[in-house]
Amino acid sequence: MAAVSGAGSAATVVPAARPSRAGAGTTLLRFCRKKPLGAVGGFIMFLIIFTAVFANVLQTQDPIATNAADTLARPSAAHWLGTDHLGRDIYSRIVHGARVSLLVGLGSTLVASVLGGIIGLLSGYVGGKTDLVVQRIMDILQGLPLLVLALVMSAALGPSIPNVILAISIPIMPRAARVIRASVLSIREFQYVEAARALGLRHLRIAFRHILPNTIGPFIVLGTAQLGSAILVEATLSFLGLGVPEPYPSWGRMLSVSAAEYAQKAPWLVLFPGIAISLAVFGSNLLGDALRDTLDPRLRGA
Amino acid sequence: MKTYLAQRLGIAALTLFGMSIVIFVLLRLAPGDIVDILFSTGGYVNPSERAAIEKELGLDKPIWRQYLDWLRNMATGDLGKSYRYDLPAWEIIRPLFPITLELATLAMIVAVVLGVPTGVISAVRQDSMLDYVLRILSLAGLSMPAFWLGMVIILVLVAWIGWIPPMTYVPATENFRLHCIQFALPALAVGYRSSALIMRITRSALLEVMREDYIRTARAKGQGERTVIWSHALKNAILPVVTVIGIEFAFLIGGLIVTETVFNLPGVARFLVQAIAWRDYPIVQSLVMFTAAIVILSNLAVDMLYGVLDPRVRYGSG
Numbered sequence: 091m092a093a094v095s096g097a098g099s100a101a102t103v104v105p106a107a108r109p110s111r112a113g114a115g116t117t118l119l120r121f122c123r124k125k126p127l128g129a130v131g132g133f134i135m136f137l138i139i140f141t142a143v144f145a146n147v148l149q150t151q152d153p154i155a156t157n158a159a160d161t162l163a164r165p166s167a168a169h170w171l172g173t174d175h176l177g178r179d180i181y182s183r184i185v186h187g188a189r190v191s192l193l194v195g196l197g198s199t200l201v202a203s204v205l206g207g208i209i210g211l212l213s214g215y216v217g218g219k220t221d222l223v224v225q226r227i228m229d230i231l232q233g234l235p236l237l238v239l240a241l242v243m244s245a246a247l248g249p250s251i252p253n254v255i256l257a258i259s260i261p262i263m264p265r266a267a268r269v270i271r272a273s274v275l276s277i278r279e280f281q282y283v284e285a286a287r288a289l290g291l292r293h294l295r296i297a298f299r300h301i302l303p304n305t306i307g308p309f310i311v312l313g314t315a316q317l318g319s320a321i322l323v324e325a326t327l328s329f330l331g332l333g334v335p336e337p338y339p340s341w342g343r344m345l346s347v348s349a350a351e352y353a354q355k356a357p358w359l360v361l362f363p364g365i366a367i368s369l370a371v372f373g374s375n376l377l378g379d380a381l382r383d384t385l386d387p388r389l390r391g392a
Numbered sequence: 393m394k395t396y397l398a399q400r401l402g403i404a405a406l407t408l409f410g411m412s413i414v415i416f417v418l419l420r421l422a423p424g425d426i427v428d429i430l431f432s433t434g435g436y437v438n439p440s441e442r443a444a445i446e447k448e449l450g451l452d453k454p455i456w457r458q459y460l461d462w463l464r465n466m467a468t469g470d471l472g473k474s475y476r477y478d479l480p481a482w483e484i485i486r487p488l489f490p491i492t493l494e495l496a497t498l499a500m501i502v503a504v505v506l507g508v509p510t511g512v513i514s515a516v517r518q519d520s521m522l523d524y525v526l527r528i529l530s531l532a533g534l535s536m537p538a539f540w541l542g543m544v545i546i547l548v549l550v551a552w553i554g555w556i557p558p559m560t561y562v563p564a565t566e567n568f569r570l571h572c573i574q575f576a577l578p579a580l581a582v583g584y585r586s587s588a589l590i591m592r593i594t595r596s597a598l599l600e601v602m603r604e605d606y607i608r609t610a611r612a613k614g615q616g617e618r619t620v621i622w623s624h625a626l627k628n629a630i631l632p633v634v635t636v637i638g639i640e641f642a643f644l645i646g647g648l649i650v651t652e653t654v655f656n657l658p659g660v661a662r663f664l665v666q667a668i669a670w671r672d673y674p675i676v677q678s679l680v681m682f683t684a685a686i687v688i689l690s691n692l693a694v695d696m697l698y699g700v701l702d703p704r705v706r707y708g709s710g
Binding site: 231237242248342357379 | 418531546551653654665687
């Protein structure tokens, strides 16, 4: 309760925030010691975020500029990871690709979590017929493999970054709704919720101010776990030409047909973007696993 | 049991019905239709010709009429005509199924053969070096795009033995050995990914079971560790593993979409991508409905298998 209401008023939160910030530092240290793999994942994610933020500084060439004189060049001092069939610098494109991957990955995870969270919260809190109908709709959305639904959706919406985010978040959303609903169902029965109800608080207030903050653990766990698959789906869609459009350098698109065509002559075209994708997904999977074990031991088997 | 099954089938039918609406509306939202694509390749649009084609394909009717027509035809087993090939959709799709099914089955075999034993070893040697290595390997499998793994496999083959796998489909009747090799490579790429999930779930399920009293009893009886693990523990840990295998099998089609594209295998998954690009509605709709039916039925089959594998599971009406 205190933490929830404190977020609004700065005056009351300052003295309380001090010890908790020191606590966050020690918690981080303990997390690193107990979950070394999780720490590695966190480090990888930090590197990728760093790359995405400072892409303009880290690039050595213009990532979009073509150069007919220097196509399919081997990795060298001028082109660290070589050039593609249009003479574009692979290293600079990968650095900028981190932006696209993270933007789409984080964006779709966020949209899916927020939408799914609200749906799961209301569905679990209201219960009864509403819950039943919502669950059946979620069944429909989960009746197709994630990639197939994302594929049809992105084809329907047309290639653009916001559309790709939408096309990935809708298929992921039911997972978020399910997890939040399940935890709402148990929280709903707690006595403090009953007390809030006895006090005559409005339902929406109870749902959003009293129940929602307590689902934050599963929420974070779910988000990290979905980030990896969102990045992977983006790469796949872009690979198929249905994701992020040119000229944005996307890791998936870099692997697409043209790369496959020149793969024998220039294997670096295939190797490096794939390593970038794998590393990003690997990092978020490692981090997600460790967070799950730490924050939500009940989900350990999932 | 019977009422439970009836209930589940009812929900399955409802889900499929909902799916048909979702997919129908989604496809009509898509910018451009087959007529646009035909004309854009032709370069010249004649309005009366355009209207004639739209009329022939039924695209001039209101959307709800088109939907009802489609539902009625599906109910009678008529999947419609492919816009692009001017052939019944079923005739085009049918020869593609065996290829995808063969690939999916092979990939699943790879996944189980790789996943279950490594999961057991990892659980038995919990927190050892071997456990860490196996877990990192499996997480790596989950992190690599299967299509990229396929490309790398091809590259490595070319670089090391200077041999390029056949890039056109070789039927088993034509050259059995080449056919097997051609399918083994994508099956390996896709199966590795699924094996990671199976390995993780086997490991965690086994770890849970190993803590139970009856395992201690079995050990106290003086039974060998091997018997304890393989015939006592694994038997009870297998339930979640079967669930994952069942779900993975249905969801393999997602992984196959790109893998079939990379290895140029004329399966269902690759064709779905092409049909989407061509706005060939009858084909896309049929393929999506098939996929959904497979996913829903395999979920149901897994739940039914529970009762066989674990007599404690009873199907209530809830």
